[in-house]
Amino acid sequence: MLFNSHAFLFVYFPIVLLGFFWIGKRNVRAAAGFLALASLFFYGWWSVKAMPLLLGSICVNYWFGLRLTPAPGREDAQRKRLLIAALVVNLGVLAIFKYANFFLSNVNEGLAAAGFTPMPLLHIALPIGISFYTFTQIAFLVDCWQGKVHERSFVHYALFVTYFPHLIAGPVLHHAQMMPQFANPSTYKPDPNKIAVGLAIFSFGLAKKLLIADPMGQYADLVFNGAHQGLAPTLYTAWFGVLAYTLQIYFDFSGYSDMAVGLSLCLGVQLPINFRSPYKSTNIIEFWRRWHISLSTFLRDYLYVPLGGNRKGPARRYLNLFLTMLLGGLWHGAAWTFVIWGALHGAYLMVNHLWNAKVRRNAAPGRVAKVLGWLLTFVCVMIAWVVFRADGMHTAIAIYKGMLGLNGAPPTAFNEMGLMPYRKNDFFKTMLVGLFICLALPPAITLERWVPHPQSVAGHRVMAATSTVFIAASTLVLFAWAVSKLGGYSPFLYFQF
Structure with a gap:
C-alpha cells in the first residue's frame, strides 16, 4: 500500500486516524496496540510472506534488549558477549537476504574463470524495509547495552519498530525519539493544530x-x-x-x-x-549533515565512532570516514555500483576534511x-x-562518456x-x-x-x-x-x- 494510492489516502489512513483517537480516549495502551496492529497490516499488505521475519525480529530483539540492560548480577563481559551475539544474528539475517546472492554471483564469476562449476543462487526475495528495521533495532540493542533504554513495554517496542510512517523507507529511528512519545498520554488526544x-x-x-x-x-x-x-x-x-x-x-x-x-x-x-x-x-560535509540525516547519524554514532572516529590521528580519521561511507554505500544495495558510490563520497569527505585542515583552517x-x-x-x-x-558499470561509463562530450552534443x-x-x-x-x-x-x-x-x-x-x-x-x-x-x-x- 503506497502513501500515494487511493486505498491509503481514502480508506486506510482515515480509519487508522479515527480508530487511534477513539480508542485512545478509553485506553492509551489499547490505542498503542491498535496502531501497532494497523502498522503490521500496512506491512502485510506489501508482503504477507515477509511478516514472520519481521515478527521474529521484533520478538528476538526485544528478548535480547531485556538481557542486555545493566542489572544486578549481570556482568559486563557476559552482556558484551550477548551484544555480539545479537549483532551477529541481526547482521547475519540482513546479509543472507540482501547480500548472499551478490556474494555468490561474484564467487561464481571467479569459479567460472577458473573452469569450476558455479554454485546455485539462493533465489530469495528481499523483504521490504529489512534494512531500516534492522538498523533501527541494532541501535536499540547498543543503547540497551549502554544502559540508555528505560522504556520496557513490549507494545511500545513493537510500535516503535513497526510504526507505519517510517517502516518501509525510514527514517532510521532512535528509541529515545519515539518510545517516550508513545508513553505520553497526551499523544493519544487529537490536536487540531x-x-x-x-x-x-x-x-x-x-x-x-x-x-x-x-x-x-x-x-x-x-x-x-x-x-x-x-x-x-x-x-x-x-x-x-x-x-x-x-x-x-x-x-x-x-x-x-x-x-x-x-x-x-x-x-x-x-x-x-x-x-x-x-x-x-x-561542501560535502554539510551535504551529509542535511541529506538522509537519520542514516548519517546512525553511521556516525554506530560505525564511525566505534571505528575510532577522529580520536586516533588524522590518517586513521580519513580511513574511518572512507570505510564508513563505503559500508553506507553497500547498505543501499548489493551491487558494486553502490560500493563505488559510497567510495566516491568517502573520497569527497576525505578531500573536504583535508582542505579544511590544510588550506582553509577555519577561515570563514x-x-x-x-x-x-x-x-x-x-x-x-x-x-x-x-x-x-x-x-551496471557499463551504463555508468556510457553516461560519463556523454557527460565528457565524447559522443558529441x-x-x-x-x-x-x-x-x-x-x-x-x-x-x-x-x-x-x-x-x-x-x-x-x-x-x-x-x-x-x-x-x-x-x-x-x-x-x-x-x-x-x-x-x-x-x-x-x-x-x-x-x-x-x-x-x-x-x-x-x-x-x-x-x-x-
Missing part, C-alpha cells in the same frame, strides 16, 4: 512525489535505460538526464519523508527530520567562495548519482532518446520549479514557520481568519492537484533499499 499542519506537510510531500519526482524520473529513465541498451547519450542529453535523476531522487525521498512526518504529526507523534535542503550545501569563506563551493558540491553529488542510478538529443518535442517544455518547467524549491525555499517540514502563530495575530480576527482560509485553500488545491496525478504503480525509490 497538529492534524492541520500534518495534513499540509503531507500534501507538500505528495506533491513533491507526483508533480516533480515522477516527471523527472520519466526523463531520467529514458536516458539511463537508453544507455543500458547501447545508445550513446550526447553531452546535452547526459547532463540533463543526470540532473533529472538528481531532482527525482531528492523529491522522491524527501517527499516520502515529508509524508511520513505529516502522517505521524496527525497522530500526535513527531518523527525526526530527515532532510534539510541538502542541495543548498556549500567569502560570498564568491560559497558560490563556487556550492557549484562544486552540486556537481560532485551529480557525478556520484550516476553510479547510484546505473544498473547535437541539439536533437531529446529526440534521440525518445522524448517527444511537445514534452520538452514540460520537462524544463518542472526542472526549473524543482531547482527553485531545492535552492530557494525552506524545507516543507518547517511549514509551521510559514503559518502565523495565533498569538501573533491576536486581536486581528480578520487577519487570522484570512490566513487560515488561505493556507487551508492552498493546501486543498495542492492536494487535489497531486491526487489528480494518481494512476499507475509508482513506488518510492528507497523501497528497494
